[in-house]
Amino acid sequence: xxxxxxxxxxxxxxxxxxxxxxxxxxxxxxxxxxxxxxxxxxxxxxxxxxxxxxxxxxxxxxxxxxxxxxxxxxxxxxxxxxxxxxxxxxxxxxxxxxxxxxxxxxxxxxxxxxxxxxxxxxxxxxxxxxxxxxxxxxxxxxxxxxxxxxxxxxxxxxxxxxxxxxxxxxxxxxxxxxxxxxxxxxxxxxxxxxxxxxxxxxxxxxxxxxxxxxxxxxxxxxxxxxxxxxxxxxxxxxxxxxxxxxxxxxxxxxxxxxxxxxxxxxxxxxxxxxxxxxxxxxxxxxxxxxxxxxxxxxxxxxxxxxxxxxxxxxxxxxxxxxxxxxxxxxxxxxxxxxxxxxxxxxxxxxxxxxxxxxxxxxxxxxxxxxxxxxxxxxxxxxxxx
Ligand SMILES: Cc1cc2nc3c(=O)[nH]c(=O)nc-3n(C[C@H](O)[C@H](O)[C@H](O)COP(=O)(O)O)c2cc1C
Numbered sequence: 554x555x556x557x558x559x560x561x562x563x564x565x566x567x568x569x570x571x572x573x574x575x576x577x578x579x580x581x582x583x584x585x586x587x588x589x590x591x592x593x594x595x596x597x598x599x600x601x602x603x604x605x606x607x608x609x610x611x612x613x614x615x616x617x618x619x620x621x622x623x624x625x626x627x628x629x630x631x632x633x634x635x636x637x638x639x640x641x642x643x644x645x646x647x648x649x650x651x652x653x654x655x656x657x658x659x660x661x662x663x664x665x666x667x668x669x670x671x672x673x674x675x676x677x678x679x680x681x682x683x684x685x686x687x688x689x690x691x692x693x694x695x696x697x698x699x700x701x702x703x704x705x706x707x708x709x710x711x712x713x714x715x716x717x718x719x720x721x722x723x724x725x726x727x728x729x730x731x732x733x734x735x736x737x738x739x740x741x742x743x744x745x746x747x748x749x750x751x752x753x754x755x756x757x758x759x760x761x762x763x764x765x766x767x768x769x770x771x772x773x774x775x776x777x778x779x780x781x782x783x784x785x786x787x788x789x790x791x792x793x794x795x796x797x798x799x800x801x802x803x804x805x806x807x808x809x810x811x812x813x814x815x816x817x818x819x820x821x822x823x824x825x826x827x828x829x830x831x832x833x834x835x836x837x838x839x840x841x842x843x844x845x846x847x848x849x850x851x852x853x854x855x856x857x858x859x860x861x862x863x864x865x866x867x868x869x870x871x872x873x874x875x876x877x878x879x880x881x882x883x884x885x886x887x888x889x890x891x892x893x894x895x896x897x898x899x900x901x902x903x904x905x906x907x908x909x910x911x912x913x914x915x916x917x918x919x920x921x922x923x924x925x926x927x928x929x930x931x932x933x934x935x936x937x938x
Contacts, residue, residue, distance in 0.1 A: 629656025
């Protein structure tokens with residue numbers, strides 16, 4: 554299973570991801586516009602465009618090198634704050650909604666992952682920001698003024714394995730959150746390709762791209778960024794796909810990678826159907842996963858567990874002999890938790906856990922499970938061609 558080796562410093566730093574949706578590529582800047590007032594967010598973003606002045610290069614030759622290892626690293630407020638009572642968050646207020654997972658940058662990251670098959674990585678600081686908008690603004694302003702480097706809680710051990718890094722973040726105070734500088738300075742980006750994706754309020758991309766360009770080595774190739782205006786994020790998947798097409802990440806990239814993988818093993822495709830929506834899952838070629846495959850179709854009632862995973866109990870036990878003692882689940886991993894006998898779908902990242910046996914991985918549709926904290930019934934069935 555291809556995955557980045559990530560050190561999790563603490564159980565408290567659970568990553569996010571999920572949900573995707575789509576529209577319009579907004580690449581603009583407006584220094585004077587306020588992003589603080591929620592009312593202002595309803596305004597159309599300015600049409601100024603500061604991107605033309607930046608040396609933005611070519612496209613990625615994914616045809617030639619479909620084996621490029623792609624990392625999708627992103628910073629989002631929702632993964633960097635603690636909300637004591639998510640129920641109390643007013644999701645109609647633009648400012649408050651950002652504290653609920655998945656954050657806007659995470660939504661974009663998810664769509665990039667769906668198209669490119671890259672590995673997701675949430676940049677998380679050791680000291681979470683306040684979930685209060687004004688307090689968060691204040692700390693972010695101080696960090697910018699001090700040119701601070703907030704300490705990071707999440708790290709990538711094998712950065713050398715990635716040659717393409719999609720780097721996502723919100724516009725914070727007309728630039729990148731300072732944690733992005735902490736991230737950039739932690740690794741050697743020489744010779745890598747960096748592809749920024751930005752979400753913002755009425756201020757557009759502002760100085761974000763210039764600032765990361767200045768922070769990255771000269772030998773880093775920086776490709777055309779995408780900027781998505783906050784109120785348009787949920788409708789932005791088609792814009793993200795169009796941008797990825799332009800960059801050379803056609804649908805075929807993921808398909809080729811999938812075909813190559815399929816020819817190497819006998820993984821099986823299954824579907825989880827929730828309210829008529831399909832979530833595609835690849836089951837690995839292991840005794841436990843094969844036994845599950847043989848049980849299908851099944852109607853199952855999932856429940857939420859700790860806002861991290863959806864779990865269900867199977868009518869029969871799966872064989873676990875010879876399976877690994879545990880694993881470190883990523884977002885989208887489909888596992889058996891052997892001590893309790895339940896299946897788990899991780900819609901949040903989680904720590905290395907004993908007794909967790911990988912069965913497969915969600916290929917598409919994980920956003921459907923986003924925020925499904927109530928019980929739900931779903932059909933798990935074999936995928937027919
Ligand atoms: C601390 C802070 C500073 C912000 N500064 C700006 C800004 O300067 N310009 C702007 O357009 N939007 C600004 N925003 C709005 C965010 O860029 C926007 O809400 C973004 O979609 C949030 O993405 P996220 O959910 O991934 O964190 C700011 C938001 C916060 C929390």
